[in-house]
Structures are given as structure tokens and as C-alpha cells.
Amino acid sequence: MTKLKIAIQKSGRLSDGSLNLIRQCGIKIPRMKGALKAEASNFPLEFLFLRDDDIPGYVQDGVADLGIVGANEAVEKDKNVDTVHHLGFSKCRLSIAIPKDKKYDGLKDLDGKSIATSYPKILGDYLKENGVTADIHEISGSVEIAPNIGLADAICDLVSTGSTLMQNNLKEVESIFDSEALMIATPGLSEEKKAIVDQLLFRINAIQTADNNKYILLNAPKENLDTIINLLPGMRSPSILPLANEEYVSIHTVIAEDDFWSKIEALKEAGAEGILVVPIEKMIL
């Protein structure tokens, strides 16, 4: 039977998100501690647990058919791989930062300076596009320490909350690349393998759609039913159920998480009561 091999990060910022996604897809991974390979028991998928830096290369070469990596790593490694899905977790940005007490009036201030980074390609392309000539000093980790030990004038590294920059007396001056986890694939997979990728993507889409929506239940006075229904753009139209109190009905529908908070005041004003918002596990449109 054809099986797909998927490379995921062994341990680090992508591991939990990758494993959670696979589990939410209903795929069981019997993982032995320390094992670098595992096979799903209920889906034609084999897992390789690797360093994230190696994943784009392994996917290009077909050692793995699929991989989950940050967009930052996928673009930096510049391998011949297809992006098959944006996964929406491990969101961060690649930013240039300088010592907090240094003046900064714009990119031209970086001319002639040295910048330490683990992302020489993304940074190099960005500087070139913006006509800045700086010396890129490649280091593989703990980049934020560089200005404090006289290794470079500035850094270019991943930022999420900004707390690592703050702890190292640095300030973010340019955000140059937005990243999130991507699913990448070897170009030209066989039809059998593509069919398995499609099954996996079907499940992932159902989870992502569910995550972006909420199931909402509320009681509404019958006299304001039209107003309330107009506030609730359901998948098709809301379900209306009778209640013991005949002046009220119960409305059930699905609403985008983002919409919910913007509609809540208007719903209450129209007399909606007993509003329940329930997470959805899977949603197939």
C-alpha cells in the first residue's frame, strides 16, 4: 500500500502545532520516546522527526514527500518544493533590531553596518531591494546576543512577543518577513500520493474552518426574530426551535469568530438572551 512520508520538527517551536494538527485530523501516532521515525496506525502516513533546517532539503530530494516548516525556513533554504497549505500556527516575523539606545531614522542608517542573522538570503534580498549595503554576518543561533558582544551593529532574527529583544536591550526597527507554518511537498508526487495528500488537506481544511467559526445558541423574542436573524449570517440560515414560553424561540447558527464580538451588542439590544458560544471540532462546507 502507498504511504506518504511527512517530516516534522523533532522538538522546538513547530513540534506541538504539527503534532496537534495531526491528532486533530484523527491520525494516531504511536511514538516511542527518542524514536526518529513512526508510523500512523490508522492512516497511510509515516513520520520523520528532524531538525527544521533539514526539512526543505529532504522534501526537495523526496526523502520525505511532505514537510511542516516555517515559511522563514522554506524561503531561506530556497529549495525546489511546492507549498501546499498555510497552516496558521507558529506565527512570527523576521525583523531587524538594533541596540535600544541607538538612533534610527530609516533603512539608510544600516548602510555600512554589520548585521548578524541566521537568514542571510532573506535579509540579503531585502537589503538589495532597498538599496542598502551592509555586511551580513551569518550565525546559527542566539543571534540577539551579537550587538552586546561587539559581533555586529544590528541583528535580523525571528520575533513573536518581542520579549527576547527586550531582554537583550534591543529594539525592532524593520519587520521584513511574516512567517507561519507551511505544509510543503515534493514536486511531481505520484497520483496515489497526491490522493493521500488531498485526504489529509480535506481534514486540515475541516479543522481550520471549524477553528474560525463558533456554534451559537440564543433565545430571542419572536417579535424581534427578523432583526436577530439579519445579524446572524449562518451557513445557510439559522435553525429556529420553539420554546415552552411561546413568546420566545431558540436560534442556533454558526458564526465567524471575528464577527461574533462585533455583533454581540446588537444582538443583546434586539433582546437576545442566554447566548451560548460553543467551539466546533470539524466543519465541512
Ligand SMILES: Nc1ncnc2c1ncn2[C@@H]1O[C@H](COP(=O)(O)OP(=O)(O)OP(=O)(O)O)[C@@H](O)[C@H]1O
Ligand atoms: N517565538 C516564536 N514564536 C512563534 N514561532 C516561532 C518562534 N520562533 C520560531 N518560530 C517558528 O518556529 C520555527 C522553529 O523554531 P525553533 O526555535 O524551534 O527552531 P530551531 O531552534 O532552529 O530548531 P531545530 O532544532 O529543529 O533546528 C522557526 O523557523 C519559525 O518558523
Ligand SMILES: O=P(O)(O)OC[C@H]1O[C@H](OP(=O)(O)OP(=O)(O)O)[C@H](O)[C@@H]1O
Ligand atoms: O519575540 P519572542 O517571543 O521572544 O520570540 C523570539 C525568539 O524565539 C525564537 O527562539 P527560541 O525561543 O525558539 O529559541 P532558539 O533560539 O533556541 O531557537 C527566536 O529565535 C527568537 O529568539
Ligand SMILES: [Mg+2]
Ligand atoms: Mg533549526
